[in-house]
Amino acid sequence: MTDSLTKALAETADAVAAYMEGAxxxxxxxxxxxxxxxxxxxxxxxxxxxxxxxxxxxxLFGVPRASALPAAAALECxxxxxxxxxDLPAMDDDDLRRGLPTVHRAFDEATAILAGDALxxxxxDILAREEAHPDPAVRVALIAGxxxxxxxxxMVGGQMLDLAAEGRFEEADRTRLGMAExxxxxxxxxxxxxxxxxxxxxxxxxxxQTERAALDTYALAIGRAFQIADDLLDVEGDAAxxxxxxxxxxxxxxxxxxELLGVEGARAELARxxxxxxxxxxxxxxxxxxxxxxxxxxxxxxx
Amino acid sequence: MTDSLTKALAETADAVAAYMEGAxxxxxxxxxxxxxxxxxxxxxxxxxxxxxxxxxxxxLFGVPRASALPAAAALECxxxxxxxxxDLPAMDDDDLRRGLPTVHRAFDEATAILAGDALxxxxxDILAREEAHPDPAVRVALIAGxxxxxxxxxMVGGQMLDLAAEGRFEEADRTRLGMAExxxxxxxxxxxxxxxxxxxxxxxxxxxQTERAALDTYALAIGRAFQIADDLLDVEGDAAxxxxxxxxxxxxxxxxxxELLGVEGARAELARxxxxxxxxxxxxxxxxxxxxxxxxxxxxxxx
Numbered sequence: 001m002t003d004s005l006t007k008a009l010a011e012t013a014d015a016v017a018a019y020m021e022g023a024x025x026x027x028x029x030x031x032x033x034x035x036x037x038x039x040x041x042x043x044x045x046x047x048x049x050x051x052x053x054x055x056x057x058x059x060l061f062g063v064p065r066a067s068a069l070p071a072a073a074a075l076e077c078x079x080x081x082x083x084x085x086x087d088l089p090a091m092d093d094d095d096l097r098r099g100l101p102t103v104h105r106a107f108d109e110a111t112a113i114l115a116g117d118a119l120x121x122x123x124x125d126i127l128a129r130e131e132a133h134p135d136p137a138v139r140v141a142l143i144a145g146x147x148x149x150x151x152x153x154x155m156v157g158g159q160m161l162d163l164a165a166e167g168r169f170e171e172a173d174r175t176r177l178g179m180a181e182x183x184x185x186x187x188x189x190x191x192x193x194x195x196x197x198x199x200x201x202x203x204x205x206x207x208x209q210t211e212r213a214a215l216d217t218y219a220l221a222i223g224r225a226f227q228i229a230d231d232l233l234d235v236e237g238d239a240a241x242x243x244x245x246x247x248x249x250x251x252x253x254x255x256x257x258x259e260l261l262g263v264e265g266a267r268a269e270l271a272r273x274x275x276x277x278x279x280x281x282x283x284x285x286x287x288x289x290x291x292x293x294x295x296x297x298x299x300x301x302x303x
Numbered sequence: 304m305t306d307s308l309t310k311a312l313a314e315t316a317d318a319v320a321a322y323m324e325g326a327x328x329x330x331x332x333x334x335x336x337x338x339x340x341x342x343x344x345x346x347x348x349x350x351x352x353x354x355x356x357x358x359x360x361x362x363l364f365g366v367p368r369a370s371a372l373p374a375a376a377a378l379e380c381x382x383x384x385x386x387x388x389x390d391l392p393a394m395d396d397d398d399l400r401r402g403l404p405t406v407h408r409a410f411d412e413a414t415a416i417l418a419g420d421a422l423x424x425x426x427x428d429i430l431a432r433e434e435a436h437p438d439p440a441v442r443v444a445l446i447a448g449x450x451x452x453x454x455x456x457x458m459v460g461g462q463m464l465d466l467a468a469e470g471r472f473e474e475a476d477r478t479r480l481g482m483a484e485x486x487x488x489x490x491x492x493x494x495x496x497x498x499x500x501x502x503x504x505x506x507x508x509x510x511x512q513t514e515r516a517a518l519d520t521y522a523l524a525i526g527r528a529f530q531i532a533d534d535l536l537d538v539e540g541d542a543a544x545x546x547x548x549x550x551x552x553x554x555x556x557x558x559x560x561x562e563l564l565g566v567e568g569a570r571a572e573l574a575r576x577x578x579x580x581x582x583x584x585x586x587x588x589x590x591x592x593x594x595x596x597x598x599x600x601x602x603x604x605x606x
Contacts, residue, residue, distance in 0.1 A: 027451075030460035030491065033472060038455075085420060090412035109393030110466055113416065114459050117388060117423065121454040124427045128447035136440040143446055144431035148330075151424040152341075157333035160417050168413065169336060188333065 005293040012055050012072070013048035015065060019073040023126055028118075037107045037115035038122075042080045045098045049226075049298070050075045050197045056290050057201020057215055070132040071142055071200045074123040078150050079193055081119035084112050086159060120150070133204060141203055149196035158189025165255065177255040183224070186257075190230075191223030210283065217280035218291065225273040225299045228266050231256040233302070235263065270299040308596040315358050315375070316351035318368060322376040326429055331421075340410045340418035341425075345383045348401045352529075352601070353378050353500045359593050360504020360518055373435040374445055374503045377426040381453050382496055384422035387415050389462060423453070436507060444506055452499035461492025468558065480558040486527070489560075493533075494526030513586065520583035521594065528576040528602045531569050534559040536605070538566065573602040 001009075020042045028035030051072035058068040087094040087102040088109065095105050104112035126132060127143045148154060162185055163169070165177050177185065198219035202212045235258050258266045277295035281288040304312075323345045331338030354375035361371040390397040390405040391412060398408050407415035429435060430446045451457060465488055466472070468480050480488065501522035505515045538561050561569045580598035584591040 024455075027455045028460075030455060031463040031467065033467065034455055034460060034463040081420075085416055088413075088416065090416060108472065110391075110471065111463070113388055113391065113393060114463050114466075116420075117384075118455045118459045120420065120423055121450050121459065124446055125450035125454055128443050128450060136443040140431050140439040140442050140446070143427055143443070147424050147428035147431060151428055152327075152330045152333060152337055152421045156417050156421045156424065157331075157337060160334040160337040160414070163413055163417075164334065164336065169411070 001297050002293050008290050009052055012052045016048050016051040016072050017043055019069045037103055037111045040106055041084045041103050041115055044100050050079055053197035054201045057198045058204040060284050060287050061205025063205045068204050070126050074126040077119045077123040081116040084116040145196055145199055149192040154188050154192030158185055161185045179260055186227040190227055194223040195219040214280050214283045218277045221273045221277040222295050222298050225270055228257045228270050229301050231258040274299045304600050305596050311593050312355055315355045319351050319354040319376050320346050322372045340406055340414045343409055344387045344406050344418055347403050353382055356500035357504045360501045361507040363587050363590050364508025366508045371507055373429050377429040380422045380426040384419040387419040448499055448502055452495040457491050457495030461488055464488045465492055482563055489530040493530055497526040498522040517583050517586045521580045524576045524580040525598050525601050528573055531560045531573050532604050534561040577602045
């Protein structure tokens with residue numbers, strides 16, 4: 001990772017965490033336990049890649065970081081809620097997340113369910129406020145986009161397909177997935193929020209049709225790269241560096257890109273996707289250096 | 304219940320169910336199982352009291368039912384999601400809801416968690432669409448209000464306080480509640496969405512400050528009445544008529560209005576609240592007849 005990318009990621013991570021902490025404090029006075037669980041879920045670290053993409057996409061159009069923070073924080077709230085619910089015993093039953101106990105381990109299941117619900121709700125609360133953007137039409141577009149990316153056509157639908165792919169439901173829902181099905185599942189489960197991150201930045205920046213399309217192409221490429229890198233980590237990573245259990249995909253009998261393409265094939269696909277991402281950014285010239293570096297970082301990440 | 308109230312409730316219930324069915328169909332193609340679970344949660348009957356209050360509050364200002372339906376359906380999505388999550392084994396662990404198996408019983412826990420998440424997300428999707436209201440500023444106000452009513456300051460926070468009152472968490476969070484604490488808990492857990500229903504109707508209708516305040520006073524009174532009637536049903540009702548288990552409050556050692564006021568005291572409080580509600584509606588004259596009847600219905604309901 002380049003120094004400038006490290007610095008930009010860290011600065012946005014700090015700023016978005018501070019914003020989220022403020023938003024939780026503002027609304028969370030009723031139940032100290034609920035607020036604690038929300039903080040545990042939202043402030044336990046993480047690269048804050050989605051907020052970074054919002055902030056840097058918006059920065060292409062001269063939007064200062066502070067103006068992009070509400071949208072970035074709202075998106076991160078949705079990401080964090082999804083981790084809390086995915087970790088639940090009835091879902092992936094994970095004990096560790098970013099090296100810390102998951103919310104239902106640190107608190108209890110009921111609190112984890114409600115903390116997730118509260119973070120999802122808080123995301124829309126944040127986007128509806130004037131500080132997210134002065135124009136209500138832009139706020140409503142940000143809300144519509146987030147609801148679609150997070151809902152049945154996006155993240156939640158993808159998680160449902162993922163559980164079905166593990167053979168969790170009756171035979172009728174079980175599928176042995178091919179490349180196209182895995183790509184669709186992952187585009188929904190993890191790709192939709194990454195794509196929304198760039199869309200939100202473009203909206204905040206008043207991007208033209210061409211600029212929006214270019215950012216969307218970039219987002220599609222890095223979304224796919226993100227998942228392939230994740231699959232590689234599950235095969236090759238070690239739990240201490242990754243901060244969560246590894247080898248779970250094979251254990252769950254889950255079809256992955258790496259299983260279908262092989263490790264070398266997956267690495268070749270990653271290189272192709274980084275090239276796609278870079279080509280899409282060409283229209284922005286040198287302004288897009290950080291986004292370009294982010295694509296490489298996503299493809300080569302070790303945790 | 305008067306014939307005109309019966310008819311209006313049934314008409315709104317049918318219309319809002321049809322709207323919700325359409326909204327689920329529009330977004331739910333990815334996973335048939337998820338869409339089925341959402342339908343089970345959203346279309347399993349119920350009085351649709353909250354949609355009715357949206358529609359009739361808006362009708363005070365001449366807004367036709369069709370124009371109020373998106374906001375009414377969005378609110379009902381939030382109500383239905385909350386029932387799905389509250390029924391989960393880690394929460395109230397209920398097997399029956401409206402006389403049917405709860406979602407996690409009819410499907411499984413993971414599907415129930417995701418169907419709830421999807422319905423909450425769908426609510427904001429619906430409100431962000433132009434058909435909810437042509438003016439984005441009104442849509443964003445509807446979204447802000449719903450997020451606050453459903454979040455940590457409202458429904459989710461109230462559910463958390465309710466679990467704490469049952470002694471579910473460590474001693475530090477356990478409380479033996481007095482009248483003021485129960486009132487606050489219930490105002491959050493069930494009152495906030497009822498209050499939002501009237502607020503949404505007022506917003507759709509472009510109500511004046513005075514009219515909004517009058518509707519809010521009405522909503523506060525019926526919200527309290529709703530909960531006292533619920534507590535009475537838990538003491539006096541039978542499971543077949545109520546459609547869910549009764550006697551659960553006493554079993555859970557939960558403080559209720561009825562425990563504090565006695566059955567007669569609770570009935571007297573109900574009468575006072577109905578009078579409050581009627582007084583608040585006076586400003587609307589005969590236009591408010593259905594809302595007036597609804598207050599009596601809520602106070603005297605048997606299921």
